[in-house]
Every structure is written in C-alpha cells, then in structure tokens.
Amino acid sequence: MEAIKNRDRSKFLATIEFFPEEGKYHFDGHRNCGVSLSPEETLKLGGKCPVCSKPLTIGVLNRVHKLADRPNGYVDEKKVPYKSLIPLDEIIAEAYGVGTSSKKVKEEYERIVSVVAPELEILMDKSEAELFSAIDSKIAEGIMKVRRGEVEIAPGYDGEYGKIKIFKEERVNSLF
Ligand SMILES: [Zn+2]
Secondary structure, three states: OHHHHHHOOOOOOOOOEHHHHOOOEEEEOOOOEEEEEEEEEHHHOOOOOOOOEEEEEEEHHHHHHHHHOOOOOOOOOOOEEEEEEEOHHHHHHHHOOOOOOHHHHHHHHHHHHHOOOHHHHHHOOOOHHHHHHHHHHHHHHHHHHHOOOOOOOOOEEEEEEEEEEEEHHHHHHOHH
C-alpha cells in the first residue's frame, strides 16, 4: 500500500493489465447496425449513427477523452509502467482458430497450467525456449507476440467484446 501511495518506483515496478480495447464498451457504436467508431469519429458524426441516425451508444474511451485535462500522449514523470496481457485461454483459442469455450481450448489450458506452470508465469516469466519445449509452438509464438505487444485488437463496442488478432499475417496469407 505504501508503494502505491508514494509511487515508489524502486518498489512499485509495474501494473499488470488486460487490453482495455477488449472490453464490451470501449469504442462507440451500434451493434445491430455493425457500426464501431472512435470518439473522434463520433464527434464528426454529431453522436448519431450513420446507419439508423439514432444516438450512438457511447463507450469508455469517449468518456476518457471528455475527462482528459492533458493532451493525448502526455506522460507523467511519476508514471508507473504497465504490462498488457491477454488471458492464456484466449491465446490458445486464437492459435487453434476456435472459440474460448471449446473443449480443445479448455483441455489444453488445464494441461498447461497443471503440468507446465501457473498462468501468470507462462504469460510473463517463462523463457522463450522453455515455452517452445513445453507448449504447442503456435501457442508459444502467441505468448511471445503478446509480450512484444504484437497484437491487434478490434475494440469492443455497444456490448460486443473486442476481437483479438495475434496471428493476423498468417491468416491473411492463408486466404490466398
Ligand atoms: Zn444505428
């Protein structure tokens, strides 16, 4: 608690977070109209849906912009760094190209956390070599990509969860 209060950088090393874009109400939009918009785009449209003309469902990022009293990109000198993680079952699901609730994902998740290491250790601490020797190489690659921040997330909006793309290039190539 002291470390958090005093922002003592020798003790308060970082926070561990998910990607806020994954949330169901990050961007603005209309789910039924298939419309997803950034706060800037919403402003240009006067808050109205370009498909049905009704008021858009406003997301969290829009509220952040409204409350902001400093320009985008401003970094406080006492800023504590953060690490963004994607839950292991979502990485497995993306690697296999199936949903997180599928049996295949659940079984592999259980196997990894019971045989290899606890989830946070897998996501953050295990070396690349350790990961590749103990886990399916596509999943291991996904974990390394998340660590390097090489992920794309289509932000969630109007009750729709954000969609993660870890293996974007491979997927695009497989279409041709
Ligand atoms: Zn609409």
